[in-house]
Amino acid sequence: MKKLHNWNLSYSRAREIQAELACRVKFTPLKKEPELVAGLDCAFSKDGGRIFAVVVVLRRPEFELVETVSASRKVTFPYIPGLLSFREAPVCIAAVEKLQNQPDVFIVDGQGIAHPRRLGLAAHLGLFLDRPAIGCAKSRLTGIYEEPQLDKGAYSLLKDEKGKQNTKSEIIGAVVRTRTNVKPVFVSVGHKCLLKDAIRVVLDCAVKYRLPEPTRFAHQTVSRLKLKT
Numbered sequence: 001m002k003k004l005h006n007w008n009l010s011y012s013r014a015r016e017i018q019a020e021l022a023c024r025v026k027f028t029p030l031k032k033e034p035e036l037v038a039g040l041d042c043a044f045s046k047d048g049g050r051i052f053a054v055v056v057v058l059r060r061p062e063f064e065l066v067e068t069v070s071a072s073r074k075v076t077f078p079y080i081p082g083l084l085s086f087r088e089a090p091v092c093i094a095a096v097e098k099l100q101n102q103p104d105v106f107i108v109d110g111q112g113i114a115h116p117r118r119l120g121l122a123a124h125l126g127l128f129l130d131r132p133a134i135g136c137a138k139s140r141l142t143g144i145y146e147e148p149q150l151d152k153g154a155y156s157l158l159k160d161e162k163g164k165q166n167t168k169s170e171i172i173g174a175v176v177r178t179r180t181n182v183k184p185v186f187v188s189v190g191h192k193c194l195l196k197d198a199i200r201v202v203l204d205c206a207v208k209y210r211l212p213e214p215t216r217f218a219h220q221t222v223s224r225l226k227l228k229t
Helices: 011-022 085-096 121-129 195-205 213-227
Strands: 036-044 050-059 064-074 105-108 133-137 155-160 170-176 185-191
Touching: 011 121, 036 085, 036 213, 050 085, 050 213, 064 085, 064 213, 085 121, 105 121, 105 195, 105 213, 121 133, 121 185, 133 195, 155 185, 170 195, 185 195
Parallel strands: 036 105, 105 133
Antiparallel strands: 036 050, 050 064, 133 185, 155 170, 170 185
């Protein structure tokens, strides 16, 4: 675990940190086929005053449940589009710190580099955790794409038309069909993996449903926590 910055920040400083950290995201192949895959998801209390995070660790290929941990914190950072990871990352890190098992990869319900400043929640967490991380979001935050074919496994590339140098389009993720005739998910690199790795892992983990099993279990668990508040 790395401490890259504190969380008591001005909005302008948060944006500066995003630009600084985005340059540190590593695009490297996964060193091995992941066995322990963690899913991570967040939810807010009904009154919006608290935020919960759940990490579920599953063992492939059977997707056997290995461990579940959770954390909750008071919300201290306001809702600002593009800066959501500054609301959610602290409680996610608190939950991850409780893990007894070290996952080979984290699948985060959120964006990786498919973000206007290339630092969504999955990328932000990947850098803090210094572990392979994949963003698997339910909706698009930025970029353009063509609708992928309807069969499971089909995908199209998510691109930023302007690109880094404002001269050509930049690939920032993929729009992946995890189930035939079902809405796709938006996959992007978080840290220490390649886009092809991220697509493959998400598809391998999407056994029966639209969401990959680790984040599906995390979503179910954090939703139950939210209902208790």
